[in-house]
Amino acid sequence: MTKEMIADRSTAFAESEGSTLDDTDAALAERLFSEIARRSADTLGVSRPAWSAKETEILDFLTEEARAEGLVVTADALDNRIFCLPEDAEATPYTLIGSHVDSVPVGGNYDGLAGVIAGLCCLIHQRRAGRRFARPVRVIAMRGEESAWFGPCYMASKALTGTMTDEELEATHKGDGRSLADHMRDLGIDIAPIEDGTELLPLSEIGEYLELHIEQGPLLVRERKPAAVVTGIRGNLRLKEVRAIGEPGHSGAVPREFRHDPVMATAQLLTRLDSLWAEEVKKGTDLVMTSGVMSTDPKHHAMARIPDQLTFSFEIRSQDPDTLERFEAILHDEISRISALTGVRFELPRPIRNAPAQLDRVVQSGLLASMEAIGQARYSMPSGGGHDAAIFANSGVPAGMVFVRSQGGSHNPDESMAVDDLMAATSILLNYVTRDATT
Ligand SMILES: [Zn+2]
Numbered sequence: 001m002t003k004e005m006i007a008d009r010s011t012a013f014a015e016s017e018g019s020t021l022d023d024t025d026a027a028l029a030e031r032l033f034s035e036i037a038r039r040s041a042d043t044l045g046v047s048r049p050a051w052s053a054k055e056t057e058i059l060d061f062l063t064e065e066a067r068a069e070g071l072v073v074t075a076d077a078l079d080n081r082i083f084c085l086p087e088d089a090e091a092t093p094y095t096l097i098g099s100h101v102d103s104v105p106v107g108g109n110y111d112g113l114a115g116v117i118a119g120l121c122c123l124i125h126q127r128r129a130g131r132r133f134a135r136p137v138r139v140i141a142m143r144g145e146e147s148a149w150f151g152p153c154y155m156a157s158k159a160l161t162g163t164m165t166d167e168e169l170e171a172t173h174k175g176d177g178r179s180l181a182d183h184m185r186d187l188g189i190d191i192a193p194i195e196d197g198t199e200l201l202p203l204s205e206i207g208e209y210l211e212l213h214i215e216q217g218p219l220l221v222r223e224r225k226p227a228a229v230v231t232g233i234r235g236n237l238r239l240k241e242v243r244a245i246g247e248p249g250h251s252g253a254v255p256r257e258f259r260h261d262p263v264m265a266t267a268q269l270l271t272r273l274d275s276l277w278a279e280e281v282k283k284g285t286d287l288v289m290t291s292g293v294m295s296t297d298p299k300h301h302a303m304a305r306i307p308d309q310l311t312f313s314f315e316i317r318s319q320d321p322d323t324l325e326r327f328e329a330i331l332h333d334e335i336s337r338i339s340a341l342t343g344v345r346f347e348l349p350r351p352i353r354n355a356p357a358q359l360d361r362v363v364q365s366g367l368l369a370s371m372e373a374i375g376q377a378r379y380s381m382p383s384g385g386g387h388d389a390a391i392f393a394n395s396g397v398p399a400g401m402v403f404v405r406s407q408g409g410s411h412n413p414d415e416s417m418a419v420d421d422l423m424a425a426t427s428i429l430l431n432y433v434t435r436d437a438t439t
Helices: 003-017 023-039 053-068 113-129 155-160 166-170 180-186 219-223 262-282 321-342 361-373 388-394 419-434
Strands: 072-075 081-084 094-100 137-142 206-214 227-233 235-245 288-290 294-296 309-318 345-347 352-354 380-383 399-404
Touching (some): 023 053, 023 113, 053 072, 053 081, 081 113, 094 113, 094 388, 094 419, 113 137, 113 206, 113 419, 137 155, 155 388, 166 180, 206 388, 227 361, 227 388, 227 419, 235 262, 235 321, 380 399, 388 399, 399 419
Parallel strands (some): 094 137, 206 399
Antiparallel strands (some): 081 137, 227 399, 235 352, 288 309, 294 309
16 A cells, blocks of 8 residues: 555545534533423424414524524524524535424424524534534524415425415415415515515525435334435425315205215215325335315314315325326316216315425435445435425525434424434534535
8 A cells, every 4th residue: 555545545534534423412402402392382292383473483592592602693584594603604605504493283393493403513513623614504494394384385495595486475374364475574574575586595605405304204213223315305286275065965864866975075086096096106106195184164064964065185295296297187087087976066276386306416425425434324215205405406406315213203292303313313414514525
């Protein structure tokens, strides 16, 4: 082995070693999680509504904590917060690490927040150690990502990348019926540039976007792994409220052949779609479907009455845009067939569409190399859930994601995550942004 080779190897080692997290970082993460859970507690879980004063309170809390550690904190046009080391405050291009602080109603504490806290841990760890990153890093804590409040998802990243539609701005809040635009105005946000499709965050300055998120599914638990690198994000087609309209009647007096029962027609529709879905899965198609909200009119329904109407939500997700398109056509065909059969009419709302996203291959291989460098076996998987990273990726920013093992599902109070797992996943990010990009 020549001297040069030895020198090369030692540089490679020094670079690939990067920084590692320790118990102090884990304690910091635990404290932030429990303080934020306390501030956003509801009856069973946590509720941090999208575009609310509660969200602002959490962002203010994170701002205070970060400033106390000597980080620079700024607010963007949506009053998201951006954190960085003082020496990186003006530097471009930068690596953006981010996720969201809102939650679904009565949700868990980790969906979104884990990614924000992971980013902050990287910054605070480097700040305390007096070290810099291999390239400038900023961390963004975003507002409204969850679709549960208004219907549209990824709202902050859509507005930041100038891709939010007027229809999304007019989407109404599930609680008070006021529009997303009005809720944004309440927070002092100027809607005009969002309507104009202005990039609120200059994308040319962002070298890459990284997001850590809880898996929200069972795979990492089954594989006994704390973390994974994500390959791509499923897109979706959503119908917020489908209306099945039939004919009311007495449950005892109307014989079967005279009935136009919207509940039975919807049951037929969903059963048919379910069996078509099963066939697709057998063929290896990436597809999931869900009808998460369903109700007859509470003012009029009764056990002894054929309801005149049923409303339900319908959502399909896939990594393949063609599958989404094909299944939308199948849905329409089946609706026509079952309408003809039952005399029940289905009124469909304008669909909400979110395209699937491919995560950047170079970023992926860098994250996998970091996994290996810190002693974890390389492991990657696709994301079933949607994430802000999809919007950055589809806006041309190279994007990468790291998943953390989570238990108890997600979007519910049983959602849980071990802080050790978060540290294992955050270490991948930290290694990635502290190693020389060329190694
Ligand atoms: Zn999330």
